[in-house]
Amino acid sequence: MPPKKKAQVVKKTAKSEKGDDGETAPSGGKRKTAASVDRGGNKQKIPSSSADSSLHCHWLMKSEPESRFENGIDVKFGIEDLKKLPDQTGCWDGVRNYQARNFMRQMKEGQLAFFYHSNCKEPGIAGLMKIVKESYVDHTQFDRKDVHYDASSKPENPKWSMVDVQYQRTMKRYIPLSELKKYHLQHRDKGGPLKDMALFTRARLSVQPLTTEEFDFVLSLEDKEPL
DNA sequence: GCCAACGTTGGC
DNA sequence: GCCAACGTTGGC
DSSP: OOOOOOOOOOOOOSOOOOOOOOOOOOSSSOOOOOOSOOSSSOOSSOOSSSOOTTOOOEEEEEEOOSOOEETTEEOOOOHHHHHHSGGGEEEOOOOOOHHHHHHHHHOOTTOEEEEEEOSSSSOEEEEEEEEEEEEEEOGGGGOTTSTTOOTTOBTTBOOOEEEEEEEEEEEEEEEEHHHHHHHHHHHHHHOOTTTTOHHHHTTTOSEEEEOHHHHHHHHHHTTSOOO
16 A cells, blocks of 8 residues: 555745654665765765756656555545545655655655556546655654554654655646556567566565656657557 | 566564 | 564555
8 A cells, every 4th residue: 555645735834844864774785875974074964956967857657546454544545536635735754655755855845746546446647746845754654543553763863754745747648657667568578668667676665766767658649549 | 367577674 | 583473555
């Protein structure tokens, strides 16, 4: 299941303290990031427009558009639910996977993300949203009542982050996973933009990056006949 | 509802 | 630090 997004609209008042980029995923290997300290002329942020060259600029985020109850709570949150929120904006809370979290921490305001419908009759890309607030502490990790409460996370050192996203538009036509998969297989054999798409190579990642080529190709499908 | 893939946990 | 057991994701 995708992260469940609550319908909370985050009040845009105070700038929340940004959770410092604490740990790196304990996953795979224990790579210690050479975090912060750069000896010598430590230039925090390179002012040049886009800081890290390694950063991605397009994303795909999964959520379940159909009702499903987890601990008695409905985790349904489809693109229509986002659209209904005040300002058509909501926080993408509930992500409890380090890689997905780390990708969210890389997100920059203004970047676009596909809203992907997962675990439903017809999975696929439903629309587009924009990152309107960069990562900050996901408060649901401390909420015992929340489906994604994490008893191991302490307020002094929060584990999980979220971003705010704003509805942009619904796709001109729904782009089903099955269609994307056909292109993916085709491109894998003969080459093409979707040959390495994370949706297929990292199937369980709920927040994933897309290259510009992947992103543009998917967008171009809107104006094509379904494959 | 099944189950493959894969992430996480914990014993050693 | 390895790895088996376990839990979760998410397509089908």
